[in-house]
Amino acid sequence: MGNADDYMYPSSMNSNGGESGSHRVAIPPPQPFLISLKNTVKETLFPDDPLRQFKDQPPRRKLILGLQYFFPILEWGPRYSFDFFKSDLISGITIASLAIPQGISYAKLANLPPILGLYSSFVPPLIYALMGSSRDLAVGTVAVASLLTASMLGNEVNAAENPTLYLHLAFTATFFAGVFQAALGIVRLGFIVDFLSHATIVGFMAGAATVVCLQQLKGMLGLDHFTHETDVVSVMRSVFSQTHQWRWESAVLGCCFLFYLLLARFFSKKKPKLFWISAMAPLTSVILGSLLVYLTHAEKHGVQVIGHLKKGLNPPSIMDLEFGSPHLTLAIKTGIVTGVIALAEGIAVGRSFAMFKNYHIDGNKEMIAIGTMNIIGSFTYCYLTTGPFSRSAVNFNAGCKTAVSNIVMAIAVMLTLLFLTPLFHYTPIVVLAAIIIAAMLGLIDYEAAIHLWQIDKFDFFVCISAYVGVVFGSVEIGLVIAVTLSVLRVLLFIARPRTLVLGNIPDTKLYRSVDHYPNARNVPGVLILEIDAPIYFANSSYLRERIARWIDEEEDRLKSCGESNLQYVILNMSAVGNIDTSGIEMLQEVKKKLDRTGLKLVLANPGAEVMKKINKAKFVEEIGPEWIFLTVGDAVEACSFMLHTYKPKPETDGSGKWSNSV
Numbered sequence: 160m161g162n163a164d165d166y167m168y169p170s171s172m173n174s175n176g177g178e179s180g181s182h183r184v185a186i187p188p189p190q191p192f193l194i195s196l197k198n199t200v201k202e203t204l205f206p207d208d209p210l211r212q213f214k215d216q217p218p219r220r221k222l223i224l225g226l227q228y229f230f231p232i233l234e235w236g237p238r239y240s241f242d243f244f245k246s247d248l249i250s251g252i253t254i255a256s257l258a259i260p261q262g263i264s265y266a267k268l269a270n271l272p273p274i275l276g277l278y279s280s281f282v283p284p285l286i287y288a289l290m291g292s293s294r295d296l297a298v299g300t301v302a303v304a305s306l307l308t309a310s311m312l313g314n315e316v317n318a319a320e321n322p323t324l325y326l327h328l329a330f331t332a333t334f335f336a337g338v339f340q341a342a343l344g345i346v347r348l349g350f351i352v353d354f355l356s357h358a359t360i361v362g363f364m365a366g367a368a369t370v371v372c373l374q375q376l377k378g379m380l381g382l383d384h385f386t387h388e389t390d391v392v393s394v395m396r397s398v399f400s401q402t403h404q405w406r407w408e409s410a411v412l413g414c415c416f417l418f419y420l421l422l423a424r425f426f427s428k429k430k431p432k433l434f435w436i437s438a439m440a441p442l443t444s445v446i447l448g449s450l451l452v453y454l455t456h457a458e459k460h461g462v463q464v465i466g467h468l469k470k471g472l473n474p475p476s477i478m479d480l481e482f483g484s485p486h487l488t489l490a491i492k493t494g495i496v497t498g499v500i501a502l503a504e505g506i507a508v509g510r511s512f513a514m515f516k517n518y519h520i521d522g523n524k525e526m527i528a529i530g531t532m533n534i535i536g537s538f539t540y541c542y543l544t545t546g547p548f549s550r551s552a553v554n555f556n557a558g559c560k561t562a563v564s565n566i567v568m569a570i571a572v573m574l575t576l577l578f579l580t581p582l583f584h585y586t587p588i589v590v591l592a593a594i595i596i597a598a599m600l601g602l603i604d605y606e607a608a609i610h611l612w613q614i615d616k617f618d619f620f621v622c623i624s625a626y627v628g629v630v631f632g633s634v635e636i637g638l639v640i641a642v643t644l645s646v647l648r649v650l651l652f653i654a655r656p657r658t659l660v661l662g663n664i665p666d667t668k669l670y671r672s673v674d675h676y677p678n679a680r681n682v683p684g685v686l687i688l689e690i691d692a693p694i695y696f697a698n699s700s701y702l703r704e705r706i707a708r709w710i711d712e713e714e715d716r717l718k719s720c721g722e723s724n725l726q727y728v729i730l731n732m733s734a735v736g737n738i739d740t741s742g743i744e745m746l747q748e749v750k751k752k753l754d755r756t757g758l759k760l761v762l763a764n765p766g767a768e769v770m771k772k773i774n775k776a777k778f779v780e781e782i783g784p785e786w787i788f789l790t791v792g793d794a795v796e797a798c799s800f801m802l803h804t805y806k807p808k809p810e811t812d813g814s815g816k817w818s819n820s821v
Contacts, residue, residue, distance in 0.1 A: 229527070231292050235561060243560040250559035251567020253438050254297045254550050255280075258568055259575055260441040261550070261598065262300055263465065263583065264591040267378075268371065269305035270318035271329055271542060273465050274580070276300055278473045279541040281572045284565035286532035287546075292520045294561050295512035296546035297554040297568065298532065301504060302599060303367045303634075304497045304543045306374070308332065310389050310634050311493040315486060327479045328490050334480055334537035335494030340502055341530025344523040358615075359641040360503060361607045362622035366629025366637050368602035370394075371595060378592030379413040381406030381461050391630050406461035412451075413589040416444045420597035434556040441594045448590035449582065463588040468580040472573065477538040496635065498533070501545035505529050508551050515555070549598055621645055656692030658705050660713075661731060661791065668792040670731070684723050685798050686713045687791060689731040694742030703745045706730075710758070727798040728753060731791050733764040743776045750782060762787045763794040 216224065227234040262276030269275075284298040291298075308329055309318070318325040342348075373394040377385040382404055386397035420440050427437035451457065458464045481490060506522050513520045529545055536544060554564055611619040621644045629637030661670040662679030670687060673679045688709055694702060706728075714725050750760045760782060765773070770787075773779055779787065788794040 228524070230289050231524075232289050232562065239561065239563070244563065246558045246560045247563040248567055250554050250557035250564040252571060253435060253557040254554050254564065255568040255571035255575075256442040257438050257550055257553055258297075258299050258572060260445045260591070260594055262572075263445075263586070264595045265300040265302055265305040266542070267588070267591055268302060268374065268595060269300075269308045269329065269542060270313060271308075271326065273583075274468050275540065275542055277468075277572055277576055277580070278539070279536060279544050281569050281576065282473055282539045282541055283532040283536045283544040284569040286535055287528055288562040288565040288569075290524075290528035290531055291509075291562055291565075292524050292528070293509035293513060293546070294516065294518070295551055295555045295559060296505065296509045296562075296565075297550040297559075298544055298546055298565055299550050300542065300544055301501065301547040302371050302595060302602075303364065303504070304501050304545065306367055306371050306389070307497045307500060307634050308493060308543065311496065312489065315489050324481070324484075324486070327481045328484070328486055328493075329542045330476050330479050330537045330540075331481045331484070331487070331490035332493040332497065333533050333541065333543045335491045336498030336501065336543055337494075337530045337533030337535075337537060339495050339498045339530070340533060341527050343502070344526030344528075344530060347523055356618070356621065356645045358611055358618035358621040359625055359645050360507070361604055361611070362625030363500075363629060363637055363641055365603045365605075365608070365622075366626040367634060368599035369626075369630050370634065371599045375592035375596050378463070378588045379410055379596075380404075381409030381463060381589070389633055408457065408461050409463070409587075409589045412448070412457075412462060412587065413593050416448060416590050417593040417596055420444060420593060421600070424597065424601070431556065434553065438553040438557070441597075444590050444594060445583070445586050448587045449585040452585045452587050457587070458585070465583055465586045465588065465591075468583050470577065470580050472576055473539040473541065475538060476540045480537065496638070497543050498530075500638075501533075501543055502526060502529060504547065505545035508546050508548050512551060512555050549601065617648060621648070650697070653692065653695065654697045655701060656690060656698055658702065658709065659689040659691065660709065661687040661689055663795070670791045670795070682795055682799070684725060684802050685727045685729060685795060686710060686725055687729045687731060687795070689734065691734045693737040694735055694745065695737075695739050696741035699741040699745040702742075703749060706749055707752075723802075725758065726802065727759050727761055729761045729763055729791060729794045729798065731763045732766070732769060735769055736766055738769045738772055740776075743773055743778055746773070747776075747778060747781065750778075759786070759798075761794050761798060763791045764789060 223233075258280045259277065262280045263273040264276070266273050266276035266279070280299050287296070287298045312318075312325060312328050312332065316325045316328060370389045370391075373391060374385075374389065376382075376394065376398050380398070380401075382398075382401055384401070386393045388394070388397075423440035424437045427434050452462055452464060481487060484490070506525050509520050509525060510522075533541075533543060536542070557564075608619065608622055611622050621641055624644055625637050625641030627637070628640040632640075659672040659674070660681075662673040662676070662681050663670055664676060664679055671679050672689070673681070686709065688706060690702060692698065710725070710728060717723070717725055746760075753760045762782065765787065770779075786797075788797065
């Protein structure tokens with residue numbers, strides 16, 4: 160609607176008691192309801208105005224722009240060069256070396272056949288390369304979504320006892336996750352993901368990483384039976400109740416490879432140019448572990464191996480979707496929860512690397528791209544994918560230029576599926592467990608938690624609550640706790656907005672908080688209050704009572720100091736972006752009470768939307784247009800003039816004092 164400064168306000172008074180024409184203004188012009196609603200919806204759902212590029216364009220150009228909007232590769236593809244390809248080729252091969260062992264590991268984490276990890280690293284990256292707007296995002300499976308899939312589906316369907324139904328429900332959950340993600344992007348509701356605050360994500364990811372690491376104790380210790388629960392108590396009980404089944408061979412082998420992976424990461428962090436050491440470490444571990452098992456026949460001595468992996472590309476799975484299953488509600492719930500988490504991670508990672516390279520990605524377009532690749536993935540034997548941080552960081556450090564690196568990775572995975580899957584027969588499960596643990600330890604960002612503690616204790620509390628909820632409850636409980644606390648904080652900001660007493664900075668016309676600026680001086684006979692939020696039904700009662708307390712406190716202060724009585728209350732409304740009918744009623748009640756006690760209400764700098772509504776409610780006439788000012792300085796000048804022109808009001812007895820019940 161525009162800023163307050165764009166409109167003219169009722170005048171302030173000059174030193175001669177007249178009106179200063181330079182401040183004289185009019186009420187914002189009325190606007191039809193449908194136009195106002197259209198503008199509000201447009202600003203909410205289309206703040207970036209994606210259709211502006213289509214204006215005044217011929218039909219052929221509009222078609223081209225439309226295709227480029229949904230398929231960004233058509234925009235940058237014609238400018239693609241051989242130099243870009245050399246960089247993308249190196250990046251693609253590098254992330255493929257990470258994607259293959261990670262894909263197998265994360266599929267096992269989701270209680271799915273290991274081959275699905277390779278399938279999910281073939282088709283989805285190709286779709287994203289066509290539709291994604293990030294140059295650096297490397298698509299694949301992620302540990303947290305895999306854990307969520309296993310946890311939520313495993314509550315009703317046992318993957319070991321009914322593997323076919325479990326597999327089909329995983330495809331169905333992936334389909335609904337994709338539909339939900341794409342729908343959010345199409346209807347421009349990407350801001351929903353923003354309810355997952357930074358503190359929430361830090362705590363949730365750390366908790367999920369801890370749970371994932373604990374789950375890998377099954378592989379590290381070579382256990383055949385393990386709890387399906389994810390909380391730390393159940394996991395520890397399961398581990399220590401089977402001490403007689405621990406296999407030292409598996410534990411020693413796992414610890415050795417875990418040490419190797421962590422050492423590789425340490426060297427890569429110390430010298431970023433050696434990033435390839437950490438990137439190649441998982442594949443190297445798989446190769447060395449497989450050779451070791453093959454040469455020593457360790458599978459006969461308690462070291463579990465992957466076993467047979469089917470050769471060939473992704474088979475179709477569209478007919479395997481369980482739309483008529485009694486577990487359909489479970490699949491939908493799993494899809495929505497995992498879809499939101501995958502979106503939050505993928506978009507956050509994409510934006511982070513885009514910031515480093517100084518380019519922009521459209522969050523809604525990313526949702527459509529990620530959703531589409533998951534829908535198609537559910538038709539082609541894939542489960543949920545997004546842009547994991549670890550793989551994208553390797554892609555970024557390897558010098559990728561465009562999304563072609565995803566295509567190169569997909570081709571490398573395709574060759575693996577066609578020719579190399581038999582080589583993974585002897586890959587030890589314990590090596591996959593070590594790979595997962597090493598990746599998850601990087602998600603426990605204790606430095607971010609310390610930073611939250613130093614900056615904002617409530618954010619730290621949200622972070623720790625999410626962590627504790629995940630570790631001692633479940634992944635779903637931790638997520639619900641964290642989101643609930645974040646939303647509660649937003650509601651508290653709305654329901655209990657700040658109100659400040661302003662004073663004059665000496666030798667200036669500036670008015671600032673007396674708590675923030677100790678040298679700010681009170682204006683004799685005038686109380687200046689600032690409301691720091693929109694006024695709605697949720698906070699109107701609180702603000703009415705808070706204003707009453709400020710007035711009581713100010714009158715007590717004046718009496719104790721022997722100063723002149725309070726006569727004017729100025730409300731600085733520059734931060735009040737909007738007001739509803741409850742807020743207008745609150746202002747009317749405040750004015751009536753002030754009138755009864757001989758005080759005068761003055762408004763300073765109400766915004767255009769506020770002015771429009773209080774004018775329609777006839778409150779401008781009630782308060783008097785001459786008592787609405789453009790700035791606090793104008794209001795104080797007018798009040799001071801009146802104080803010097805007319806005698807102060809007489810002392811009032813106790814009955815004239817404000818109370819908190821208005």
